[in-house]
Amino acid sequence: MLKWGVLAVALAVSNPAMAQRAEPVDLDMVSKIRQEAFHRSQVMDTFSHLTESIGPRLTNSPAMAQANAWTRGKFSEWGLSNVHDEAFDDFGRGWEFTSARVEMLGERVQPLHALPKAWTPGTNGPVEGELVQVDIKKLADLEKYKGTLRGKILLLGEAREYKRGTEADSHRHDATSLEGLQEFTLPKNAAAEKEKRVKEYTERQALAKATNAFFVEEGALAAISISGWDNGIIRVAGGGSRRAGESAGIPELAMISEHFNPLVRALSNKQAVKLRVDVAARFTDDSNQPGYNTLAELRGSSKADEVVMLGAHMDSWHTGTGAADNAAGVAVMMEAMRILKAVGAKPKRTIRVALWSGEEQGLIGSQAYVAKHFAQFPEPTDPAQKALPASLREPTGALVKRRDYDKFSVYFNMDNGSGRFRGIYAQENLAAMPVFEAWLKPFNDVGATTVASRNTGSTDHISFDRVGLPGFQFIQDKLDYFSNVHHSHLDTWDHAEPEDLKQAAAIVASFVYNAATRDDLFPRKTQKGDGGD
Ligand SMILES: [Zn+2]
Numbered sequence: 001m002l003k004w005g006v007l008a009v010a011l012a013v014s015n016p017a018m019a020q021r022a023e024p025v026d027l028d029m030v031s032k033i034r035q036e037a038f039h040r041s042q043v044m045d046t047f048s049h050l051t052e053s054i055g056p057r058l059t060n061s062p063a064m065a066q067a068n069a070w071t072r073g074k075f076s077e078w079g080l081s082n083v084h085d086e087a088f089d090d091f092g093r094g095w096e097f098t099s100a101r102v103e104m105l106g107e108r109v110q111p112l113h114a115l116p117k118a119w120t121p122g123t124n125g126p127v128e129g130e131l132v133q134v135d136i137k138k139l140a141d142l143e144k145y146k147g148t149l150r151g152k153i154l155l156l157g158e159a160r161e162y163k164r165g166t167e168a169d170s171h172r173h174d175a176t177s178l179e180g181l182q183e184f185t186l187p188k189n190a191a192a193e194k195e196k197r198v199k200e201y202t203e204r205q206a207l208a209k210a211t212n213a214f215f216v217e218e219g220a221l222a223a224i225s226i227s228g229w230d231n232g233i234i235r236v237a238g239g240g241s242r243r244a245g246e247s248a249g250i251p252e253l254a255m256i257s258e259h260f261n262p263l264v265r266a267l268s269n270k271q272a273v274k275l276r277v278d279v280a281a282r283f284t285d286d287s288n289q290p291g292y293n294t295l296a297e298l299r300g301s302s303k304a305d306e307v308v309m310l311g312a313h314m315d316s317w318h319t320g321t322g323a324a325d326n327a328a329g330v331a332v333m334m335e336a337m338r339i340l341k342a343v344g345a346k347p348k349r350t351i352r353v354a355l356w357s358g359e360e361q362g363l364i365g366s367q368a369y370v371a372k373h374f375a376q377f378p379e380p381t382d383p384a385q386k387a388l389p390a391s392l393r394e395p396t397g398a399l400v401k402r403r404d405y406d407k408f409s410v411y412f413n414m415d416n417g418s419g420r421f422r423g424i425y426a427q428e429n430l431a432a433m434p435v436f437e438a439w440l441k442p443f444n445d446v447g448a449t450t451v452a453s454r455n456t457g458s459t460d461h462i463s464f465d466r467v468g469l470p471g472f473q474f475i476q477d478k479l480d481y482f483s484n485v486h487h488s489h490l491d492t493w494d495h496a497e498p499e500d501l502k503q504a505a506a507i508v509a510s511f512v513y514n515a516a517t518r519d520d521l522f523p524r525k526t527q528k529g530d531g532g533d
Contacts, residue, residue: 023438026517030442030510032343037506042338044498046074047331050314051321051493058118059291059315059358059365060094060242062284067314068294071334071355075296078338080353082297088368091291091358092242095119097281097318100253101126102224104263105274112263112275113232114224114255115319115489117239122281123251127221129153131263131273134223139207142214150219153275154250159264160257162230169483173422173475181423181452181475198392205387212240212249222251222277226260228487235488237317237360244288251279291315291357293365298340300350300516307404308515308522309352309411310336310508311366313359313460320491324481328418328496330355335505340513347516349409356460359415362389366460374408375401375467391462399467410515410522411471412508413461417485418496419477421504423450427465427472431523439514446503450475470522474507 037043050057050067057064068085075083097116104110105128116122134145134154215223228235234256240248255263266273294314300306312329316322337353358364367390370376377395380386385393423440426432436451456473464471477500485491515522 023435023518025438025442025514027442029343029345029513033339033509033513034442034506036339036342037335037502037509040342041335041498041502041505043331043335043501043505046334047323047327047496047501048493050327050330051323056318056320056322057314057316058095058318059361060091060285060289061096061318062094063096064094064315064357065292068292068355068357071294071314071330072296074334075294075337075353078341080296080337080341081299082295084296085292085294086369087290087292088358088365089290090288091361091364092288093119093244093286094284094289095242095281095318096284097122097279099278099280101276101278102253102255103276105276112255112259113234114253114259115234115236116279116281117236117252117254118318119238119242119248119283120240120252120281121248121250121283122279123222123277126276126278127153128274128276129221131155131267131275133264133267136207136211139210142210145214145218147218149215151221153221153277154215154223155260155263155267156223156225159261160226160230162257162261165231170478170480172419172477172479178422178450178475181450181454184453194392198388201388201392202384208239209241209247212247215250216247220250222253222279223249224253224255224260224263227254227256229484230257232256232258233484233488233490234319235486236319237487242361244286248283251277251281253277253279291365293357293369294355296337296353298337298345298347298351300347303348304350306349306407306409306521307352308347308349308409308512309354310413310512311354311356311411311460312414313357313365314355315357315359315365316491317360317487319489320485321493323492324417324479324485324495325487325491326359326415328501329414332414332501332504332508335501336509336512339505339509345513347513349516351512351516359460362391363460363463366463370463370467370469373402374405374464374469375399377467390466405469408469408521411461411464411469412511413459413471413473414504414508415459416456416473416476417479417481418500419479419481420446420497420500421448421474421476421507423448423452423475425456425473425475426451426453427455427461427470427525428453429470429523429525431525432470432472435518435523439511440507442510443503443507446506448474448503448507468524468526470524474504476504
């Protein structure tokens with residue numbers, strides 16, 4: 001049997017100087033991984049438990065703690081080592097809701113579909129009030145509502161014109177779209193872009209804070225805003241504040257646009273509208289609490305102090321069951337660990353899995369973990385910089401590296417929904433590309449073919465990338481992630497495809513095994529503030 005099938009990747013045959021050393025792949029091991037992943041999969045058991053037994057896992061909610069405990073139990077049951085939760089400081093308070101009911105009162109009582117924003121208070125039983133439209137775009141707008149909101153229910157903002165669907169709401173990549181991903185777009189004016197984002201963020205934060213406090217002070221009963229998407233979907237994230245000592249505002253809900261728009265029309269026709277709102281929601285802590293990531297390892301042999309990591313965020317928003325975002329990623333990463341144990345893999349380097357928390361609030365769990373174990377930029381002293389999430393801050397001074405910085409190899413993340421892997425983004429690390437080509441080759445037959453040089457952002461691999469450590473995400477079929485599911489109450493079990501998750505788990509298991517057995521640590525790209533490697 002072929003033990004070390006060599007899959008040579010010639011980058012530029014015409015230019016021998018550019019030809020890459022062939023990356024060896026242990027096809028014997030990859031076969032075993034595929035057998036376990038495709039024929040004896042447990043990925044849907046894990047996915048089902050996370051979504052339908054535990055349910056939504058807002059960071060620091062009781063359900064998130066349950067998920068930490070359950071996943072630890074699974075890792076231990078599978079025989080992994082160093083299974084533990086690791087705290088990151090001072091996340092804030094936990095929150096959960098159990099019911100939300102909104103009705104339009106009148107001769108005919110009409111149920112209206114709305115769900116609360118996370119970290120906003122409940123109503124403490126049903127409240128009834130006259131509906132008034134309130135449109136606040138800037139701080140100065142607050143003034144004109146002073147003294148008018150007591151005992152009222154607020155309709156926030158304006159109607160939104162319905163956008164009729166013109167294309168399928170579920171997508172898989174085809175040859176053309178995959179080819180398109182291989183094109184690299186040079187960044188234009190990155191500094192100006194960032195400055196704009198910082199400005200918008202700062203203004204939005206200040207306005208939200210002032211508005212929350214204003215509504216409480218004015219004695220409004222509840223507020224309703226429009227869902228971000230049409231077609232009966234409630235897309236909603238946080239409101240209020242999770243921080244003890246900051247205003248949580250008044251009970252606030254997001255309503256489907258098809259119920260929100262008629263309320264706007266009724267008010268603009270000078271019709272009196274009365275609503276009844278009943279939200280059962282509560283903060284589960286009085287003071288700010290740490291958040292917790294869950295970790296486990298498959299110990300390495302000859303290079304046990306070097307680490308290959310894989311991970312996904314386990315926290316979710318609160319209205320669906322956090323299925324595609326991101327029980328899918330968690331189930332795949334856990335399954336990859338189970339597979340490696342089941343096939344008796346003996347990696348040289350230690351393989352460590354991390355199930356992050358606080359991702360939805362700004363990559364907080366992974367960022368804290370990387371800072372503690374690998375590297376961080378010094379904390380800013382400028383209060384304006386301090387107030388920004390890490391993703392918007394400017395690096396302050398030289399990178400401070402921890403002992404394990406040089407022992408770190410590579411991190412793989414999954415957080416683009418539950419769709420099938422079609423390849424991987426190389427995050428502008430060109431030396432990674434031939435390695436990935438070789439590692440993907442045994443999965444070309446299940447649709448994973450593409451290595452794109454471009455970056456992909458906005459999730460936990462960025463915590464690694466930002467300090468010059470290789471961190472990657474896979475190219476995935478979108479399915480209906482960005483049309484129906486992402487941060488919506490439809491983020492549930494039915495939107496995932498079992499075969500896609502099996503395929504993803506096989507690829508992750510194989511990638512981390514390859515990384516943990518290859519001769520060298522994974523190649524790094526040069527980083528600002530770092531001498532490069
Ligand atoms: Zn996510």
